[in-house]
Amino acid sequence: MTRQDLPLDFGDPSDLTRLRHELRAWLAEHPLPERRPDEEPALFLHRWHRMLHSGGWVGLDVPEEYGGRGLTALHQVAVSDELGACRAPGVPRIGYLAHALLEFASHEQRARLLPRMLTGDDVWCQGFSEPGAGSDLAGMATYARRAEDGGHYTINGQKLWTSYAQYSRYCLLLARTDTEARAHRSITAFVLPLDRPGVTVRPLKAANGDDEFCELFLDDVRIEAAERIGAEGDGWPLAMTTVNYERNALDTGHLSKYGLLLERLRRELHDRSGGLPDGIVSAVGRCVVDYEVLVAHARRRTAERLAGRTAGPESSIDKLLMTRAEQRLYETALRVLPDQLAEAGGAVYGEYLYSRAASVYGGTSQIQRNIIAKRLLRLPSTS
Numbered sequence: 294m295t296r297q298d299l300p301l302d303f304g305d306p307s308d309l310t311r312l313r314h315e316l317r318a319w320l321a322e323h324p325l326p327e328r329r330p331d332e333e334p335a336l337f338l339h340r341w342h343r344m345l346h347s348g349g350w351v352g353l354d355v356p357e358e359y360g361g362r363g364l365t366a367l368h369q370v371a372v373s374d375e376l377g378a379c380r381a382p383g384v385p386r387i388g389y390l391a392h393a394l395l396e397f398a399s400h401e402q403r404a405r406l407l408p409r410m411l412t413g414d415d416v417w418c419q420g421f422s423e424p425g426a427g428s429d430l431a432g433m434a435t436y437a438r439r440a441e442d443g444g445h446y447t448i449n450g451q452k453l454w455t456s457y458a459q460y461s462r463y464c465l466l467l468a469r470t471d472t473e474a475r476a477h478r479s480i481t482a483f484v485l486p487l488d489r490p491g492v493t494v495r496p497l498k499a500a501n502g503d504d505e506f507c508e509l510f511l512d513d514v515r516i517e518a519a520e521r522i523g524a525e526g527d528g529w530p531l532a533m534t535t536v537n538y539e540r541n542a543l544d545t546g547h548l549s550k551y552g553l554l555l556e557r558l559r560r561e562l563h564d565r566s567g568g569l570p571d572g573i574v575s576a577v578g579r580c581v582v583d584y585e586v587l588v589a590h591a592r593r594r595t596a597e598r599l600a601g602r603t604a605g606p607e608s609s610i611d612k613l614l615m616t617r618a619e620q621r622l623y624e625t626a627l628r629v630l631p632d633q634l635a636e637a638g639g640a641v642y643g644e645y646l647y648s649r650a651a652s653v654y655g656g657t658s659q660i661q662r663n664i665i666a667k668r669l670l671r672l673p674s675t676s
């Protein structure tokens with residue numbers, strides 16, 4: 294395996310350097326898996342997740358008592374960085390759900406749920422969005438009615454765009470539990486086992502052919518009070534914690550991949566005989582700037598996390614920067630590597646298609662700008 298220069302050099306302390314070397318040695322002994330022709334992308338990633346966990350490369354910053362390695366965010370960043378640099382498939386995207394449970398679940402719930410989430414024994418999905426409540430999440434209609442004896446709830450409603458629900462055992466579900474309280478105060482979070490009677494999971498095909506999304510129908514689903522995360526009404530802060538981690542710039546595996554693709558574009562243009570396409574040099578130049586800004590950002594966020602700061606509304610800045618970098622890079626890549634377009638199954642083409650969703654998932658770009666205006670700049674609302 295040829296190693297490229299890594300974008301993130303935090304002036305590694307020695308234990309971090311040791312960790313990077315350990316991971317490289319493990320990768321040398323465990324070649325990256327290939328996706329089988331008949332294997333769904335999600336199942337391939339799940340196989341990779343289990344393989345990584347068996348090597349000790351999942352949940353580095355999760356406390357040991359909950360199945361992690363009890364190290365720091367910096368160790369997790371170093372692992373993402375190394376994996377990205379050798380073009381490994383993505384690191385399992387469970388960090389934001391794990392953080393939500395770490396911050397809001399009881400000790401008993403964390404001890405029971407987190408270790409199996411980290412091993413991949415239990416796959417999880419996130420049941421927030423609904424047909425009428427995506428950006429306006431607080432307007433959700435799914436309702437959990439509490440029984441008079443307080444022991445359980447009955448849930449009715451519909452969720453939409455629930456990624457990987459068809460493969461999941463649990464859904465981190467938001468539902469309204471109060472019709473009187475203000476919208477944000479009336480939302481409660483639950484851990485819903487998806488094999489419960491009354492749950493119907495219907496997969497939807499995405500533009501890139503993947504079967505990522507699902508609709509989730511909930512008809513008189515019984516859920517125990519012990520399956521609630523936090524108190525009634527804690528659902529909104531839990532949701533904001535989840536999305537703040539989801540939007541944060543710490544998934545540095547993407548950075549390594551962008552760096553490698555930029556280098557490929559540079560080499561391709563350098564070696565090309567004849568003229569270059571119009572405007573391509575400035576397009577690549579803008580991609581380089583986006584990339585450098587993201588690297589600087591990832592450093593800053595890592596330093597903040599090490600100083601004990603949790604992810605907050607500033608993650609909206611990261612999300613906008615990541616979206617811009619990703620979308621511009623893949624648009625530019627298709628101009629430089631047009632054969633990727635012809636070969637529709639080509640990796641760059643697949644990444645290009647997925648990059649179009651970056652301005653929607655985890656909250657749209659417009660919503661990120663609203664958050665920056667309201668929460669960071671404290672600007673008054675225009676209406």
Ligand SMILES: Cc1cc2nc3c(=O)[nH]c(=O)nc-3n(C[C@H](O)[C@H](O)[C@H](O)COP(=O)(O)OP(=O)(O)OC[C@H]3O[C@@H](n4cnc5c(N)ncnc54)[C@H](O)[C@@H]3O)c2cc1C
Nearest residue numbers: 419420421422427428454455456650653654655656657659
């Ligand atoms: C790849 C992918 C994976 C996803 N996975 C999940 C998942 O696992 N779980 C989950 O719960 N959801 C998931 N989602 C859903 C995602 O969170 C929503 O699509 C997103 O929040 C937008 O909601 P919406 O689609 O209902 O669009 P809408 O909220 O209907 O927005 C439509 C348009 O109006 C704009 N708009 C809306 N309100 C405002 C406003 N106040 N100011 C300015 N503009 C506004 C939006 O920016 C957008 O352009 C996923 C989405 C994608 C693309």
